[in-house]
Amino acid sequence: MKTVKHIFISCIIFLLTGGLNYSMFAQKITYNYIIDTSNIETKQIMNLFENYIHSKPDSLYDNPYWNSKEKQQYKYFDFLESEFQPSLYMGFPVHVLSIKSKNSLYEIKAQFSFCQSDGTPYILCIANYYAKKEIKQYKLYNALLINRQDWLHTKIDLIDFYYPAYHLFDSLKAYALIDFAHNICKNLTVQPIPFEYYMADDYDEIQKLKGMDYYIGMGGEVKQTGQSNNYDKVYCSGMDENYFHEPYHLLIDPHYPNKHNWISEGMATWLGGSRGKSLNWHIKKTDEYLKKHPEINLNDLLTLKTIDEYTDYRYVLGGLIVKKIYEKGGWNLIKKFMNTGKSNENYYEAIETYLGVKKKDLNIYLRKQLEIESKQ
Numbered sequence: 001m002k003t004v005k006h007i008f009i010s011c012i013i014f015l016l017t018g019g020l021n022y023s024m025f026a027q028k029i030t031y032n033y034i035i036d037t038s039n040i041e042t043k044q045i046m047n048l049f050e051n052y053i054h055s056k057p058d059s060l061y062d063n064p065y066w067n068s069k070e071k072q073q074y075k076y077f078d079f080l081e082s083e084f085q086p087s088l089y090m091g092f093p094v095h096v097l098s099i100k101s102k103n104s105l106y107e108i109k110a111q112f113s114f115c116q117s118d119g120t121p122y123i124l125c126i127a128n129y130y131a132k133k134e135i136k137q138y139k140l141y142n143a144l145l146i147n148r149q150d151w152l153h154t155k156i157d158l159i160d161f162y163y164p165a166y167h168l169f170d171s172l173k174a175y176a177l178i179d180f181a182h183n184i185c186k187n188l189t190v191q192p193i194p195f196e197y198y199m200a201d202d203y204d205e206i207q208k209l210k211g212m213d214y215y216i217g218m219g220g221e222v223k224q225t226g227q228s229n230n231y232d233k234v235y236c237s238g239m240d241e242n243y244f245h246e247p248y249h250l251l252i253d254p255h256y257p258n259k260h261n262w263i264s265e266g267m268a269t270w271l272g273g274s275r276g277k278s279l280n281w282h283i284k285k286t287d288e289y290l291k292k293h294p295e296i297n298l299n300d301l302l303t304l305k306t307i308d309e310y311t312d313y314r315y316v317l318g319g320l321i322v323k324k325i326y327e328k329g330g331w332n333l334i335k336k337f338m339n340t341g342k343s344n345e346n347y348y349e350a351i352e353t354y355l356g357v358k359k360k361d362l363n364i365y366l367r368k369q370l371e372i373e374s375k376q
Contacts, residue, residue, distance in 0.1 A: 027053055028093040034100055045099050045106050045131050046159040048138045053094055058087035063163055067139035076231050079142050079210060087305065088112065092124050105146075106131040106138070109213070126210035143211025148198075151209070160180075160196045161241060164205065173241035180244050181251060184271065186340075187331045190255045193300075195247070196233045203237035210235075224276030225308070244272025256338040260347040262302065263338055266318025270326075279323070282316040287370040298363040302344050320369060325354050 012323045029050050036042055051111035052065040058081055062071065070077045080088050092112040100107050107130055113123040130141040154161045154169055157178045164171065177197070185192040200206050203225050207215055228238035245268045253264055269279050288294060289307050296304070304313040325337050333354060340350035348359045357365045 027089070027091060029096065030093070032098060035096065041101070041106075042099055044138055046096070047109070048131055048140065049096065049108050052140055054088070056089075057081060057090040064323065065140055067134050067141055068200065070142060070145070073138045074232070076229070077142070079144050079229070079233070080129075080212075082125065082229055083210075083212070083215070088125070088127070097126070097138060104132055123213045123216070127211040128213065139177075144209060147209045147211070150151065158192055158194045158195070162196065162198045164200055166201075167199070170241050176242040177244065177247065180242075180271075181247055184248060185251055188252055188255070188335060190252060193232070195250055197241070197247075198233065198235045199240060199243070200237050203235075204309065206235045206237055210325055228367065239276050245269065245274060246272075248272055256335075256369055258341060259338045259349075260340070260342055260344070262314050262318040262347055263322065263340075263350075265312075265314045266320075266322040267334075267338070269315040269319035270322045274312070274319075275310050277310070279319040280376070282311050283320060283370055284374040285311055286313075286316045287367075289376040290367060298366045299360055301359075301366075302347065317366060320366065320373065321355070322353060323373075324369065328355065 095111045097109045128143045131138045151162045176349045224238035226246040228234045228250040233247045248268045306312045352358050
């Protein structure tokens with residue numbers, strides 16, 4: 001789900017709106033006492049990392065501290081930068097836990113955290129970077145591109161599939177995803193692009209592959225989940241080769257920026273489900289839940305958050321609204337709906353325009369449609 005853009009975003013928004021002021025932090029860098037600062041090579045790696053952290057790494061430009069090959073291949077070359085919102089580099093102090101070398105490749109393990117007023121630490125993440133020489137100077141490299149060398153790789157058509165050795169690749173599911181990619185791009189008048197697709201049983205495996213030893217929200221029950229970076233990568237756990245939700249975001253969202261978030265997540269859920277469950281599964285669950293809670297007012301649709309950790313109103317009700325619009329006018333009406341503006345007012349107006357349902361009537365309308373759809 002859009003994710004991670006999922007729990008990462010919600011956690012950061014909570015912190016930012018909870019009174020914490022990150023402007024009070026300089027991007028301070030400290031080191032674990034066991035790091036040998038007298039070693040010339042280690043000192044060069046320390047200088048490289050410090051220079052990068054202080055070089056506005058959340059800004060898109062030809063950063064001199066990153067390697068040339070990855071900058072040429074990827075527009076957004078630091079894959080960890082977008083792991084959090086607004087950025088990994090939002091101002092957390094950085095504590096380098098270790099710098100370790102093997103065969104001229106250096107691993108930098110860095111903790112992004114701060115000490116709260118009661119003395120307890122708040123840790124955003126523990127991230128790994130790599131460094132090696134490029135024309136006599138050390139440059140930084142993404143952990144993902146180094147770590148994935150230990151994974152298996154299959155390329156079919158537009159998609160590079162990466163997966164652990166324990167996974168038995170299913171070409172039928174892979175071709176289903178490829179067909180989906182081509183069809184959704186055709187239906188929404190978008191040019192399909194190549195992308196990388198990473199899958200594993202547990203999302204922590206994906207995070208480890210990317211270089212994250214720890215991230216806020218880690219732990220709990222293992223669930224089917226996913227994330228896309230909206231550029232060229234999809235990550236998913238527990239959903240094999242035919243996960244449609246995040247590929248939709250990657251392929252389509254950049255071409256339709258003038259739409260409300262509920263439209264974006266509704267489209268992705270209508271087409272590809274959420275948490276590994278179909279839209280219809282979430283509709284049945286939501287219908288049962290709302291019948292037990294008549295006090296919930298769907299007229300104030302956009303104030304609603306989640307039913308539980310599996311079902312989010314954005315996904316299920318957003319998906320239901322998209323489905324009804326498609327049934328009324330097909331892809332042409334969907335394309336118009338996806339260009340109706342980002343504000344809450346725009347969203348309510350678009351529903352009234354394309355479904356003929358005013359905001360004051362949404363509670364009755366949506367409850368009725370949920371009941372109808374849940375019986376199908």
